[in-house]
Amino acid sequence: MAQKKIISPGLKKNIRRNFLERLIELSLMLSGLAAVLITFGIVYILVTESLPFFDAVSLKEFLTSTVWTPLFERKNYGILPLVSGTITITGIALLVAIPLGTITAVYLSEFATHKVREIVKPILELLVGVPTVVFGYFALLLVTPLLQKIYPDLPTFNMLGPGIVMGIMIVPYIASVAEDAMRAVPMAMREGSYAMGATRFQTAVTVVMPAALSGIIAAYILAVSRGIGETMIVAIAAGQQPNFTFNPVESAATITAYIVSVALGDLEHGGIGYQSIFAAGMVLFLMTLSLNILGQWTRKKFTERY
Amino acid sequence: MxxxxxxxxxxxxxxxxxxxxxxxxxxxxxxxxxxxxxxxxxxxxxxxxxxxxxxPKMNLEFFSNFPSRKAEGAGILSAWVGSALVLTVTFFVAVPMGVAAGIYLEEYAKKGWFSDLIEINVANLAGVPSIIYGLLALGLFVYEFGLGTSILTAGLTLSLLMLPIVIVSTREAIRAIPVHIREAAYAVGATKWQVTLHHVLQYAMGGVLTGIIIGMARAIGETAPVITIGALTFIAFLPPAPVSEVMPFINFNWLDAGFTVLPIQMFNWISRPEHAFHINAAATGAVIIILTLLMNGLAIRLRYSIRKKIKW
Known part of the structure; x- marks a missing residue:
């Protein structure tokens, strides 16, 4: 176009038009690129801010010591107590969420009529929308006092209450991902099972669930990742003292609760407290990232099959 | 069997x-x-x-009083003003960027390593715990960029969280639009951007709005990242007003101001041992949950009516 000697008024306009089009495309692309930059930003910040921490603390101590007291006179830097708290609470949450979530998913996908589904799914979505600080209030001031009536020795801050509440919070995630997986199973497979005289429950358990297995497992993996990263419920109701224990009736801090408790105090830029939350954040990020990648990979493998 | x-x-x-x-x-x-x-x-x-x-706390004074050492007279004035201002920043950052990224991925990007890279990143960002965004903001916005713990920092932090939600919903809304709509517009000489702006975006608007509302509802209740950037829990003043009577009528000084937000105020009151503060926390929680339930309910309604109305 540009090589032509005589440029008609119409073509001139086209050059301007094309230039504008390019400019728009470029700015749209830059917005897309932001997503990539955020990921790089996260990795960059976590690495650079926690590097000084690992200068002062050996990786061996960080990963094997069972005491975490970076802000005390006697400093100890073992991440294990925070990890044990995180694992225990997430474990309790999964004990609640996996059965409830799976039953909900099977019911919605195989049993519920269209009308019931139209009512239930919005309820689940509303449950997802509840802010976690509200769930924290619920755990500390409603669920824990109730549990104390059954088990009087339970301390105010414990891992059981927030674990149960976190489980309720996670149910909708499991239910929606697992239901999607089960509904993606071709109808012909169900019809084959029905034709053999199987009931709906038999079909669900012996045909649909095995066929959707990787999708259901992906739902569980994503739920684990969600639980590990959950902050406010545990910061409010599980206590903020690091405690190397897997006992659900004790209080213990999680990785996320530790970060919150340090951020609430006076944070000195470049101090060991400041660096330690980035080191803790790094562990958290690596845990959730690997789970998310594993979950997405399992889910993708499933969608490729049908 | x-x-x-x-x-x-x-x-x-x-x-x-x-x-x-x-x-x-x-x-x-x-x-x-x-x-x-x-x-x-x-x-x-x-x-x-x-x-x-x-x-017992749900009255007008609760909204017009500052927090106080005494539970009875304490209110959420600084918290709701802070939330409103932070969300304004979040809205104006996350919505244009999210919609633009969604349009790029669906309408412009050619299938290849570059669009794959963006796609993988968006999927992963949606799964990153919110507190990690707080750490990113603490290291990058607060110290590296020197923005301090301000409304601007908090707004940017929450927009990072909202971005994946807006991108995903924009993409889903655009993907549902059949190709012949675009072909008709191209046939009468529209450029790609004209097709996108005048046709694709118009039809996608409902779905995009749904995503924006859900994202904003999430941003209202998000606590952990805002605590991580060092937001104060006790604020007894308001940021400078964004509108003034003298020229130029609008100022942006409020972006630099210290602030607190509703969920942090609630968290602060829960952490107190006195029961009277727990009542305040409950009232704040009721305000937050009513806001988020209303917004989520609106989004669900919106999506439902779009699904019923549109028949290609």
């Missing part, structure tokens, strides 16, 4: 077997309904618990 049913000589045995399986079927239906009802009740209890506990 065949292995479980042995060739039955006795017809009654077969009947018993069928009966047993039908009973299991009904049993599971009951369990399913029971579980779903339990979830709905949990949501209801959560809501009612906050509203009943916080009811």
């Amino acid at each position: 065949a292995s479980t049913i042995k060739p039955a000589k006795d017809l009654n045995a077969v009947r018993a077997l069928i009966k047993k399986h039908k009973k299991n079927d009904r049993l599971f239906s009951v369990i399913g309904i029971f579980v779903i009802a339990a979830l709905a009740i949990a949501l209801l209890v959560l809501f009612l618990d906050l509203v009943i506990d916080g009811y």
Whole structure:
């Protein structure tokens, strides 16, 4: 176009038009690129801010010591107590969420009529929308006092209450991902099972669930990742003292609760407290990232099959 | 299946077997309904618990008073103003960027390593715990960029969280639009951007709005990242007003101001041992949950009506 000697008024306009089009495309692309930059930003910040921490603390101590007291006179830097708290609470949450979530998913996908589904799914979505600080209030001031009536020795801050509440919070995630997986199973497979005289429950358990297995497992993996990263419920109701224990009736801090408790105090830029939350954040990020990648990979493998 | 049913000589045995399986079927239906009802009740209890506990505080003064050492006179003025200003920043950052990224991925990007890279990143960002965004903001916005713990920093932090939600919903809305709409516009000489702006975006608007509302509802209740950037929990002043009577009528000084937001105020009151503060926390929680439930409800309605209305 540009090589032509005589440029008609119409073509001139086209050059301007094309230039504008390019400019728009470029700015749209830059917005897309932001997503990539955020990921790089996260990795960059976590690495650079926690590097000084690992200068002062050996990786061996960080990963094997069972005491975490970076802000005390006697400093100890073992991440294990925070990890044990995180694992225990997430474990309790999964004990609640996996059965409830799976039953909900099977019911919605195989049993519920269209009308019931139209009512239930919005309820689940509303449950997802509840802010976690509200769930924290619920755990500390409603669920824990109730549990104390059954088990009087339970301390105010414990891992059981927030674990149960976190489980309720996670149910909708499991239910929606697992239901999607089960509904993606071709109808012909169900019809084959029905034709053999199987009931709906038999079909669900012996045909649909095995066929959707990787999708259901992906739902569980994503739920684990969600639980590990959950902050406010545990910061409010599980206590903020690091405690190397897997006992659900004790209080213990999680990785996320530790970060919150340090951020609430006076944070000195470049101090060991400041660096330690980035080191803790790094562990958290690596845990959730690997789970998310594993979950997405399992889910993708499933969608490729049908 | 065949292995479980042995060739039955006795017809009654077969009947018993069928009966047993039908009973299991009904049993599971009951369990399913029971579980779903339990979830709905949990949501209801959560809501009612906050509203009943916080009811004594639900009056106009609660919204017009600053927080105080005395629980009785304490209010959420600085918190709701802070939330409103932070969300304004979040809205103006996350919405244009999210919609633009969504448009790019669906309408412009050629399939290849570059669009794959963006796609993988968006999917992963949606799964990153919110507190990690707080750490990113603490290291990058607060110290590296020197923005300090300000409304601007908090708004940017929450927009990072909202971005993946807006991108995903924009993409889904655009993907549902059939190609012939675009072809018709191209046929009369529209450029790609004209097609996108005048046609694709118009049809996608409902879905995009749904995503924006859900994202904003999430941003209202998000606590952890805002605590991580060092937001104060006790603020007894308001940021400078964004509108003034003298020229140029609008100023941006408020972007630099210290602030608190509703969920942090609630968290602060929960952490106090006195019961009177727990009532304040419940009232704040009721305000937050009513806002988020209303917004989510609106988004669900919107999506439902779009699905019913549009027939290509």
